Amino acid sequence: MRATAEQAAREVLDVAPLVVREIRGEMRRHRSCEVNVPQFRTLAYLDRYPGASLSEVADHIGLTLPSMSRLVDGLVDRKLVTRQSQAQDRRRITLALTSRGRASLESANEMTEAYLAEKLAALPEAECAHIVRAMQALRDIMHGESRVQAHAAES
Amino acid sequence: MRATAEQAAREVLDVAPLVVREIRGEMRRHRSCEVNVPQFRTLAYLDRYPGASLSEVADHIGLTLPSMSRLVDGLVDRKLVTRQSQAQDRRRITLALTSRGRASLESANEMTEAYLAEKLAALPEAECAHIVRAMQALRDIMHGESRVQAHAAES
DNA sequence: TATTGTTATACTCTATAACTATA
DNA sequence: TATAGTTATAGAGTATAACAATA
Numbered sequence: 001m002r003a004t005a006e007q008a009a010r011e012v013l014d015v016a017p018l019v020v021r022e023i024r025g026e027m028r029r030h031r032s033c034e035v036n037v038p039q040f041r042t043l044a045y046l047d048r049y050p051g052a053s054l055s056e057v058a059d060h061i062g063l064t065l066p067s068m069s070r071l072v073d074g075l076v077d078r079k080l081v082t083r084q085s086q087a088q089d090r091r092r093i094t095l096a097l098t099s100r101g102r103a104s105l106e107s108a109n110e111m112t113e114a115y116l117a118e119k120l121a122a123l124p125e126a127e128c129a130h131i132v133r134a135m136q137a138l139r140d141i142m143h144g145e146s147r148v149q150a151h152a153a154e155s
Numbered sequence: 156m157r158a159t160a161e162q163a164a165r166e167v168l169d170v171a172p173l174v175v176r177e178i179r180g181e182m183r184r185h186r187s188c189e190v191n192v193p194q195f196r197t198l199a200y201l202d203r204y205p206g207a208s209l210s211e212v213a214d215h216i217g218l219t220l221p222s223m224s225r226l227v228d229g230l231v232d233r234k235l236v237t238r239q240s241q242a243q244d245r246r247r248i249t250l251a252l253t254s255r256g257r258a259s260l261e262s263a264n265e266m267t268e269a270y271l272a273e274k275l276a277a278l279p280e281a282e283c284a285h286i287v288r289a290m291q292a293l294r295d296i297m298h299g300e301s302r303v304q305a306h307a308a309e310s
Numbered sequence: 311t312a313t314t315g316t317t318a319t320a321c322t323c324t325a326t327a328a329c330t331a332t333a
Numbered sequence: 334t335a336t337a338g339t340t341a342t343a344g345a346g347t348a349t350a351a352c353a354a355t356a
Contacts, residue, residue, distance in 0.1 A: 066325070116167055221350095
């Protein structure tokens with residue numbers, strides 16, 4: 001059983017970067033798409049957790065605080081995200097999508113999902129189901145410790 | 156059946172960037188690891204296809220020719236790769252790993268695989284088998300057209 | 311002329327260090 | 334004194350455009 005985990009590790013290490021390259025390339029090709037991968041993930045996170053603080057988002061995306069601050073600068077400049085300080089603790093900021101941000105997220109989402117779905121359509125349905133399951137398992141095991149920090153930051 | 160491909164696309168889009176972040180973070184944490192993800196993938200490609208040309212590698216990794224030229228500069232400077240022009244067509248170059256390059260690849264491979272395998276070990280064996288299968292399916296469907304170019308460049 | 315690769319240049323992304331404001 | 338976030342600064346990575354060498 002050890003062998004299977006290692007084999008899976010080898011496969012993940014080989015394939016995951018390849019897939020992300022493809023996604024990134026697809027996002028760049030479309031002139032209409034105004035966000036890159038980390039920005040896209042940030043918008044998606046804010047869609048799911050509106051009102052998140054900078055630290056929470058930085059932790060989830062895997063960027064340092066200064067880097068995330070810059071990234072958010074860009075999103076705010078383009079009116080995709082709002083940033084306002086919290087009343088009860090004015091050090092903290094509350095981030096949320098604007099309607100433009102939501103539209104941009106949806107557009108990028110549809111575009112990229114359509115691109116991937118077209119490729120995935122070449123596979124038999126059962127294989128797609130395997131992929132869904134595999135992705136869910138991978139999501140569960142990633143974020144071993146960082147979840148703890150994210151949770152702590154929420155309280 | 157369409158729905159499944161789209162669901163798989165959604166999951167892949169969500170999880171693949173997350174996994175690559177983790178891999179990248181792990182490679183950085185280890186001071187001993189002297190390569191980043193694209194460099195690592197380049198070494199792995201040259202291990203599998205020794206004597207590949209710059210164009211072939213650039214195509215496979217998903218970088219432009221100038222960017223790959225730069226990347227290879229760095230690998231050659233650090234004596235991980237050799238670069239020599241081909242006799243029969245002196246425009247083309249032949250890339251190959253040095254013994255240091257092979258060692259570096261193996262070291263990075265072991266380190267990162269061990270990291271992923273440790274996380275994957277939390278899953279039941281059957282789940283790991285699903286992941287292996289899912290990754291193989293994903294690898295097959297990526298590189299829709301670029302494979303053709305890579306193949307053409309080989310001849 | 312077409313192709314392979316390099317050089318010149320600039321921009322984006324990200325990090326570390328130092329700082330500000332608030333608690 | 335500790336924490337949330339920003340600004341300053343620098344380095345890495347990548348792209349496009351222009352170029353050189355070879356076919």
